[in-house]
Amino acid sequence: MTRTVRGFTLIEVLVAIGLLAFGMTLAVAALRSLSQSSGRAEITAQRDERLRAVQALLRMQLSGALPIAYNNDPESGVTQVLVGDADKLVFVAGMPGYLSRGGAYLQTLSLVSGSDGKQLLYEFRQLGPDGPLPAERAAKVLLDGIAQADFEYRTLDQQLRPGPWQTQWHQSGTLPPLLRLRLRFADPHEAWPDFVVAVRLASASPLASPEAPAPVEGGVLQ
Numbered sequence: 001m002t003r004t005v006r007g008f009t010l011i012e013v014l015v016a017i018g019l020l021a022f023g024m025t026l027a028v029a030a031l032r033s034l035s036q037s038s039g040r041a042e043i044t045a046q047r048d049e050r051l052r053a054v055q056a057l058l059r060m061q062l063s064g065a066l067p068i069a070y071n072n073d074p075e076s077g078v079t080q081v082l083v084g085d086a087d088k089l090v091f092v093a094g095m096p097g098y099l100s101r102g103g104a105y106l107q108t109l110s111l112v113s114g115s116d117g118k119q120l121l122y123e124f125r126q127l128g129p130d131g132p133l134p135a136e137r138a139a140k141v142l143l144d145g146i147a148q149a150d151f152e153y154r155t156l157d158q159q160l161r162p163g164p165w166q167t168q169w170h171q172s173g174t175l176p177p178l179l180r181l182r183l184r185f186a187d188p189h190e191a192w193p194d195f196v197v198a199v200r201l202a203s204a205s206p207l208a209s210p211e212a213p214a215p216v217e218g219g220v221l222q
Contacts, residue, residue: 057142067174085151092127175201180196
């Protein structure tokens with residue numbers, strides 16, 4: 001008896017190869033989409049983690065501002081313990097152990113122009129017997145890509161009633177009870193959570209005098 005073995009025709013082979021190629025194309029596209037989604041999620045997570053770290057550092061340093069004078073004018077009697085405006089804030093506070101040698105540090109937060117909008121710079125110098133020592137490290141960029149930002153300050157009157165937010169603080173020898181950093185990024189996908197800090201030792205410094213100059217109102221971020 002003769003047994004006939006039938007193989008695949010050319011058309012059947014081509015159809016099978018076409019189906020296999022189509023399936024591999026779908027698999028590659030799915031893997032690519034998954035990789036892109038994972039990359040975007042990782043970038044978002046890193047961005048959010050950075051914002052949390054920056055806010056944690058700012059909150060720790062600003063809430064721990066000390067009523068220690070870093071500049072004193074004997075003729076006018078003006079003693080500077082914290083001076084700030086909308087773009088710059090100078091104050092004295094301790095530093096984390098891994099960044100310092102101990103003691104008080106003169107610290108500066110400033111908003112300056114960068115290549116992609118504004119940048120938030122952070123600089124610190126140790127206070128010595130004769131004033132601030134030279135900076136041991138270059139200023140650190142905490143945030144960049146900022147479209148608009150300003151520091152604001154709030155005080156209490158003699159009846160302990162909160163006053164309006166103002167964009168300047170030049171009260172001699174006093175700390176503002178509340179500090180605020182309002183900020184908006186150029187990238188609409190980046191959001192800066194509300195950031196208000198209560199200065200713990202503000203009660204250790206005199207209250208703002210009702211005869212003090214009228215505060216300068218800050219502009220509202222859109």
